[in-house]
Amino acid sequence: MNASAASPLPIGVFDSGVGGLTVLKAIRQALPNEDLVYLGDTARLPYGTKSPASILRYASQATRQLRERGIKLLVVACNTASAVALDALREEMAPLPVLGVVGPGASTAVAARPAGRHLVLATEATVRLGAYRRAIMALDPGAAVDELACELLVSLAEEGWDRGAIGEAILRRYLEDLDADARAPDSVILGCTHFPLLRDIFVSVFDPEVSLVDSATTTAAAARDLLEELSLRNPGSVAGRLTLLATDGAQRFARVGGRFLGAALSADDIGLVDL
């Protein structure tokens, strides 16, 4: 790879399922001329409740598949995989640049609220690993970080129940497990790629002063900055092509994923790959 030249190669985006399509959508908006290839490991989702060893193995298999197709940047658009496997994937994929979603989210939150109190809402695996806590504290030792696993919100987003009383009741119930200080944060980090779909619910439940940080737009901005820095932007000016791959269930991927991507999909739009 020649980091000094512009590159027409696609950006590879990897997730355990359809959640990363919120990141893909944000990347398309930030980088409309780039070709994108997305791989959702739907045969083995969700990663959020699995062991680190399994997550690492699955992520490694999926990202090797993307590298073999030829990509100039790998985006790990899955909070759980970023939390568990980012260092290992960077080592394995070198010199290919690899970007996760945890770092961009953490730095955006810290920039918005220096020495602030941050509440991270995520999957069980992401919380257990404390990835956001470590990333935030490394950037801002004066910060305070609380982390809360909210597995039901993942299913809620997949079901498309993205507003209304049920989602608000579920979120409020999770928040009951926190002490009063943690329930009144300066920023809320949506530490799961499914959660940007539930934005209306977060807006209803949290104080309007709270800064809502989602890993989709923050990661897309970081991807754009990184391509600029490495002079890897696509020199062409036509709209980028989008390739969607999944390891299972093209029909469900199209139906649920269409909502995440914000564009109607049919099963014929999805290529099936075996890892």
Place this chain on the structure above:
Amino acid sequence: MNASAASPLPIGVFDSGVGGLTVLKAIRQALPNEDLVYLGDTARLPYGTKSPASILRYASQATRQLRERGIKLLVVACNTASAVALDALREEMAPLPVLGVVGPGASTAVAARPAGRHLVLATEATVRLGAYRRAIMALDPGAAVDELACELLVSLAEEGWDRGAIGEAILRRYLEDLDADARAPDSVILGCTHFPLLRDIFVSVFDPEVSLVDSATTTAAAARDLLEELSLRNPGSVAGRLTLLATDGAQRFARVGGRFLGAALSADDIGLVDL
């Protein structure tokens, strides 16, 4: 295998995760002297949203593992796997007797409400395959069957939110998709092994006249009857031993599974196997 002799071999119970532990619990109560070996394919759960081809492959790998350990009866304690793969597993495992959860649930519902209107609550895959509809109509052509996918109830059971307003609101919201007749059934079949945990929610939402059929107790009774019929009951009188195996995540299996089994578990109680 000699079907005319009593057998001390264990009963093998297979599920995609921890849901089948509700079936295991019912089998322990119905057959307290039998050794039981349970395998939860936690590395690849949930099956409910995956494609039939993947479900068949996973179920076949898992049940071969159980057969290699030596079992006298295989119980497929997973509605999705029963709906997709039971015929294929019976063929592959012959002459080992194989029992699924769909048949016992269907015949119990038909016996309770002849020519009745049945509402099946299940996962997306079980509903899509129409397994309960076919099983019920084969037994009782005068019956009416409605099927409703309720994925969020699976996560609700795993989270342990097994009673209260949130679960009731979720169930009522799913029921809104049915016409008025279907919302007033004679029987409700809990067509997912997670759902017996949510019994309080079903009791709150449905009319007290409605017959609630759960696949755990019906399958346990069918297993007892089948062992009697094949003269395969354990001749011993001591309490049966329980072996728990999973393909991933012993800690989560212990924490969530303990609730399903109705007994405290620690990660040390779970053996990890690779399929």
